[in-house]
Amino acid sequence: MERIKKTRAGQERYEVRLSGSGGQGMVFAGMILAEAVGVEDGKYVCQTQSYGPEARGGTSRSDLVISSQEIFYPKPQELDLLLAMTQESCDIYFPALRENGTLIVDSGLVTQLPDRKVYGFTFTRIAREQLGTPMVANIVALGTISALTKIVSRQGLLEVLKRRAPRGTEERNLQAIEIGYELVRKKKAKVVKSDTGVG
Amino acid sequence: MPIFSEMTHKYLRAKKKFPNVWCSGCGIGTVMGAIIRAIDHLHLSRDEVVMISGIGCSSRMPVYVDFNTLHTTHGRPLAFATGVKLAKPNLKVIIVTGDGDALAIGGNHFIHACRRNIDLTTILINNSTYGMTGGQVAPTTPFMKIGTTAPYGNRERGFDISKLAMAAGAPFVARGTVYHVVQLQKLVEQAILKKGFSLVEVISQCHTLYGRLNKEGGPVEMMKWQRDHAIPISAAGKVPAEKLKDKFFTGVLWDIDFPEYCEEYDKVIALAQSLAEGEGVRVKGKERE
Amino acid sequence: MKPPVKNQRLMQGNRACVEGAMAAGCRFFAGYPITPSTEMAEILAAELPKLSGKFIQMEDEIASLAAVIGSSVAGVKSMTATSGPGFSLMxxxxxYAYMAEVPCVIVDVQRGGPSTGLPTKVAQADTMQVRWGTHGDYYAIAVAPSSVLECYEFTLRAFNLSExxxxxxxxxxxxxxxxxxxxVILPDPDQMTIIDRMKPTVPPEWYQHFEINPHFVSPMASFGEGYxxxxTGLTHDPFGFPTEKPEEIKQKMDKLKNKITHNLDDIIQVRAEFMEDANIAIFAYGIVARAAREAVRMARERRIKVGLIQPLTIWPFPDQYMEHIQEQLDLIIVAELNQGQLIGEVMRVNRGKTRVSSLTRYDSELITPDQVFEKIREEK
Structure with missing residues (x-):
């Protein structure tokens, strides 16, 4: 697992935001991640979501706080990990990411990158090409998050998807996790700094 | 008469709560007598009868009768009755309400009770005014009649209660009068026996306020007016149109069948439980009667 | 992999609330859709029939609580759930339920107000409405969960207190x-205490639905049981008949008061953290207490002697606890998501004994731990 920061209250705390636009399944992905972390991996987890007009039109997001200790404040204060599936969500939420936090983007959709280390994967395109639908891009992204950060176990994600994926799509969702892992293993990520341009 | 009275007394909380609040000559007592005779004639047990009312003169009735009685808030007896009936569908739930109670402040609950079709019996006593608060106009006060809040004449139209109920979906709608008291008892009996939401509108008199303000005389004159303006629904079509002016029909105006809500909900329960069992979900045993 | 823990689940607060209700024996829900409480209606529409319970969507919130009261009078544990505008209608x-002494549970998932306000945003602006919302004299009981597990536990407790x-x-x-x-790890159903309303032991002819007795709580028969x-919502005598006699009116009003005020120790619960040696206290309930718990730890890391007072029952107000604890305090900071409601209660009990300072937020966002911590540093 990635190095976990201690808060000023001496609490261990890891904060995640999954962001994109309405319809990209960020809330669903957040629930899957939270259940895998909490129920399967046995950690404390608290998941909240953006809710309201914003979720219908522009950006949609799901936030998680993960800890091995009881979580007091339920919302993120300084993100450790940001997943951005659209340019807009990247632009809006990037400032909430801490200095050495992990930024993962769908590099097919996010082209203007901030001036820092970024993991880029073409989640949506890969999902469409390899699994026949862009609908599971969110789950591919969960696979890469697991592979990159170890914040959630691969087994945990698979177990949760087995029971939570809509009927008939279980197999596709399990494959999506594997593809996410594969992307990291084969170093298909474009690890870029934007001052060198997007490759 | 003494026999009637002895039977009626069996159903009254006579020692505790009499004399009552109603003016002598008021029609509400007559309606109470008709309801009691209907219940007695149907051999309902006092323990299985629930009488629910709102606020107003007519809504004071539950205090006087020896049933399970619930005197609720202004306009809302049908909403309370919905909960009682769903919780214990074996109870016979009778709602006593007035025209102001049911149609002004309670108008929304009234139309939805008609639409929802829970097995409730509603006796709506229509005296065209607010009696308890002192003769203000009601949603049933006819055009240009006088109320204390319409001293220059009521410029609104009154509701046609029966048509409203039918349009809202009530499967049983009847109208009677205080004058036609024998018919009224039969209408109440039919309404109680009807599976589904039933409404009996009772044309009643408030001589103290409405009668006095509109110079319609005392209770006798007002009951004569009921006698002279009521036309049995069976005569509809036989009476020439010009003679129907200012008249109203009485009797069972509407009687259709539609699935009753509590029975439908039993199907919901059965469906939910069979689906849950199909998914291997442990369902606790039936915990209600 | 760790072995799975029994009853361990990921759960939403609204679901935990209704799961707690069902565990308490709730078998009737009447409600009207309103954000942010709607999930409760949706879940119970699906779940109650599985338990042979009943759900009904009413025409408005007024009707919803009426149906709940009707169902409870007929002997079924009943609840409704709503938010600000619906709570106003209720x-x-x-x-009526206070006056007629009908057990029932009402959930208010607070959002920003007044009026339609902020349907999807957080607030604690109904705090005083819960205590004083309806007309007349009465004594409210309200529990205030701050976590998903507490949503479960406190709703169950709400039913127990209500019964x-x-x-x-x-x-x-x-x-x-x-x-x-x-x-959350839900408590084992066998370990939970479930309280049901006391039933009469006297024959029907002796029964008084509002009996005056030394406990101030009368046994309650249901409709259809032969009693x-x-x-009535009119002020009534012990039989439930309307009264206008001054001595009977006073007796009824005293009964409503005494059944709460004579049982404060049983009803009131306070979470106190780091209060043993504290000279500063943060007073916060519900979600704000979560920020306060973190802020208190931040301050303790810096050797500031601050503690947390979190009323778990927001009403009745913990007068006695505050009277006692304020003796050791120099400062109480009241943090709340409104323009300053609960601070009035703290000051009422405080009577100038300590400094009382207000930390409020009403822009739809949560008070953060940093804000609380900064407030402590400013004021100490």
């Missing part, structure tokens, strides 16, 4: 508590 029947004292009990939640998901009695 005030009429909350008053025990024959009074409506309010579960005062907020949008964040209602919508957040947390990993034919009257219930």
């Amino acid at each position: 005030q009429e029947h909350i008053g 025990k004292y024959r009074t409506p009990v309010i579960v005062l939640m907020d949008e964040v508590v209602g919508h957040m998901r947390e990993r 034919r009695y009257n219930i």
